[in-house]
Amino acid sequence: MSSTRSPSRRGCRPTAKALLYVALILALITSAILMRDFRPIALTVPAALMVGFSSLFTQRASVKVSRVVERTRAMPGERVKVRLEVASDKPCLVELREPSTAPIVGGGSTFLLNLRERASLEYEVLLPKRGFYQLGPTLAVFSDALGLFVEESVASDPSEVVALPKLMSTKGIKLAASYTGVWPGEVASRRSGRGYEFYGVREYAPGDELRRVNWRASARLGKLLVNEQVEERVTDVLLVVDAGLLGVLDPATVEEVVEAEVSLAASLALSLLRSGNRVGLVTRGRESSWVRPGFGRRHLDRVLYELTRLEAGEPAPLDYALNMLAPYLLKPNAELIVISPLLDSNIAISIFNLAPKYSVLVISPNPFRGDGSAAQRILEVERTSLIVKLSGVCRVVDWAPGALLLKASRRRALRGGW
Amino acid sequence: MNLDLVRASLVASWILLSTLLSLSHPQTAPAPLLSAAIFALALLRRSRTLVALAVALQLPTLVAMSLERSLVQAALLTLASLYLAELGDLVARAGPARNLGYLRRKFEQVTGVAALALPVTAAVTAAAESLSLVLDFGLAVLLVAILVLLALSLRRPP
Numbered sequence: 090m091s092s093t094r095s096p097s098r099r100g101c102r103p104t105a106k107a108l109l110y111v112a113l114i115l116a117l118i119t120s121a122i123l124m125r126d127f128r129p130i131a132l133t134v135p136a137a138l139m140v141g142f143s144s145l146f147t148q149r150a151s152v153k154v155s156r157v158v159e160r161t162r163a164m165p166g167e168r169v170k171v172r173l174e175v176a177s178d179k180p181c182l183v184e185l186r187e188p189s190t191a192p193i194v195g196g197g198s199t200f201l202l203n204l205r206e207r208a209s210l211e212y213e214v215l216l217p218k219r220g221f222y223q224l225g226p227t228l229a230v231f232s233d234a235l236g237l238f239v240e241e242s243v244a245s246d247p248s249e250v251v252a253l254p255k256l257m258s259t260k261g262i263k264l265a266a267s268y269t270g271v272w273p274g275e276v277a278s279r280r281s282g283r284g285y286e287f288y289g290v291r292e293y294a295p296g297d298e299l300r301r302v303n304w305r306a307s308a309r310l311g312k313l314l315v316n317e318q319v320e321e322r323v324t325d326v327l328l329v330v331d332a333g334l335l336g337v338l339d340p341a342t343v344e345e346v347v348e349a350e351v352s353l354a355a356s357l358a359l360s361l362l363r364s365g366n367r368v369g370l371v372t373r374g375r376e377s378s379w380v381r382p383g384f385g386r387r388h389l390d391r392v393l394y395e396l397t398r399l400e401a402g403e404p405a406p407l408d409y410a411l412n413m414l415a416p417y418l419l420k421p422n423a424e425l426i427v428i429s430p431l432l433d434s435n436i437a438i439s440i441f442n443l444a445p446k447y448s449v450l451v452i453s454p455n456p457f458r459g460d461g462s463a464a465q466r467i468l469e470v471e472r473t474s475l476i477v478k479l480s481g482v483c484r485v486v487d488w489a490p491g492a493l494l495l496k497a498s499r500r501r502a503l504r505g506g507w
Numbered sequence: 508m509n510l511d512l513v514r515a516s517l518v519a520s521w522i523l524l525s526t527l528l529s530l531s532h533p534q535t536a537p538a539p540l541l542s543a544a545i546f547a548l549a550l551l552r553r554s555r556t557l558v559a560l561a562v563a564l565q566l567p568t569l570v571a572m573s574l575e576r577s578l579v580q581a582a583l584l585t586l587a588s589l590y591l592a593e594l595g596d597l598v599a600r601a602g603p604a605r606n607l608g609y610l611r612r613k614f615e616q617v618t619g620v621a622a623l624a625l626p627v628t629a630a631v632t633a634a635a636e637s638l639s640l641v642l643d644f645g646l647a648v649l650l651v652a653i654l655v656l657l658a659l660s661l662r663r664p665p
Contacts, residue, residue, distance in 0.1 A: 106596070109559055113562075113563075113566075116566065117566075117570070120570055122648070124574070126574060127635070128573045128574055128578050128581075128635075129570045129573055129574070131573060131578050131581075131582055131631070131632045131635050131636075132569060132570065132573055132581060132582055132585045134582055134627075134628050134631050134632060135582055135583075135585045135586035135589060135624055135628045136585070136589060138586075138623070138624035138627055138628060139586075139589055139590075139593075139620055139621070139624050142619075142620045142623045142624055143620050145620075145623075146616045146619065146620065182609055182612050182613065182616075200606070201600075201601060201606050201609040201610070202606050202608075202609055203606055203608030203609040203611070203612050234613070234616035234617055234619065234620050235593055235617065235620065236596075236600075
């Protein structure tokens with residue numbers, strides 16, 4: 090990606106050094122007054138002359154900078170190379186300042202250039218964690234010989250680099266929606282057709298493949314019978330990510346839980362969209378947002394963008410959003426996946442209401458490690474109680490962030506859930 | 508242009524200047540010597556603030572010299588001090604991997620400014636010394652007022 094803009098001047102301003110020169114001259118005059126002697130004032134002559142002659146060497150030019158970012162989307166912890174193509178209408182001495190919200194690890198943010206016509210500069214930024222990072226706008230700074238006055242101009246537009254959520258394995262998560270679409274997918278429908286799971290046998294009809302004939306049953310009943318499989322089709326999925334009501338936890342735990350939630354939601358969205366399903370998103374955090382179910386690469390980008398934006402916070406109750414949005418976004422009996430630490434009993438009430446209408450799966454990252462304060466232990470007990478209650482109406486996975494999701498879902502299945 | 512060599516030459520020049528000042532006015536000798544140490548540290552740590560401090564530490568000796576010895580000599584030493592400080596500031600501002608072409612051109616410009624200021628300084632101070640001007644208190648206050656106004660206008664954002 091590259092960005093260019095024509096320069097716009099920001100005006101001339103004195104630097105701290107200019108004020109130091111004024112202070113020096115003032116100090117000499119003050120000392121002359123205090124000593125009632127003219128001679129120290131004569132020492133201001135070289136300083137004043139330096140300031141005066143410095144302006145004779147001021148250069149100005151029209152500098153344009155084009156920024157080429159190696160890639161605008163990367164994973165947290167990755168480095169991104171940035172190249173600045175600088176062009177000037179005439180030779181000049183210029184200082185280029187490139188502000189960046191991402192830490193610069195290779196090169197620097199300030200470049201001193203003896204620019205003839207063109208120059209190419211490179212630096213590297215590190216994207217420490219999920220989020221949006223701004224590079225630029227590049228400032229071209231011209232100054233006089235001593236750098237007493239500077240004139241800045243904006244030489245390029247800013248660019249944005251996105252550190253997407255980390256991806257993780259989503260093995261162990263199976264959809265159980267009874268609503269299915271028309272396209273082949275991975276969700277077992279109630280129809281017979283092409284698939285893997287056995288559905289039943291029926292009488293042979295002309296055109297049936299011979300390899301589908303159930304020879305044993307045919308021999309027993311004396312007529313040709315063929316096996317039928319459950320047809321697997323796509324479905325609609327609404328992912329609900331709850332990053333609210335985490336104020337009772339310490340900031341490090343909040344960050345860990347939110348990152349785990351976002352990472353899981355991004356991985357699920359990717360995997361479900363790859364299988365042809367339509368995926369929607371409802372988030373609750375500092376800013377709430379929702380995305381109507383859709384499919385395709387652009388839709389994945391939209392979902393990942395919203396997930397990248399998600400930060401912990403609690404602007405609006407999620408239960409209200411869920412009750413209002415779910416019927417609007419999701420068809421009856423489709424899949425509703427709620428990713429929430431379950432610290433809010435209202436969301437549980439909302440899930441109780443929605444469970445009869447949808448196939449609900451709750452994945453709850455556990456923010457407690459059993460070594461917290463008394464208040465946290467009470468919250469932990471309340472959360473466990475909620476999980477038990479919810480297990481009666483839907484599938485619930487109690488998941489420790491960092492652990493494999495597959496293990497958590499198996500544990501749940503062994504306990505007799507699903 | 509080797510930056511380390513430039514740095515070493517600048518420190519050596521500053522030490523020489525400080526020694527000259529110390530010898531010419533032994534009563535204030537510790538200040539220029541301390542200034543030499545600070546200047547060396549400034550270039551090592553690439554600190555522009557320390558460069559300014561080094562210049563400030565030379566001022567008492569320069570004022571004392573202007574009062575007790577030659578005015579021309581004091582003014583020329585002030586110019587030398589400002590010139591070296593400007594070069595030191597440039598080196599301090601430049602990081603380890605800066606464009607050497609930029610530094611060379613800036614060195615030329617700063618040297619040009621000092622070269623232009625040198626004869627004028629010598630002429631003006633020699634004339635002032637020969638005329639033996641006496642400070643008019645009202646004029647001095649007016650000068651200070653003008654400079655204060657100038658400083659305030661410089662502080663105002665553009």
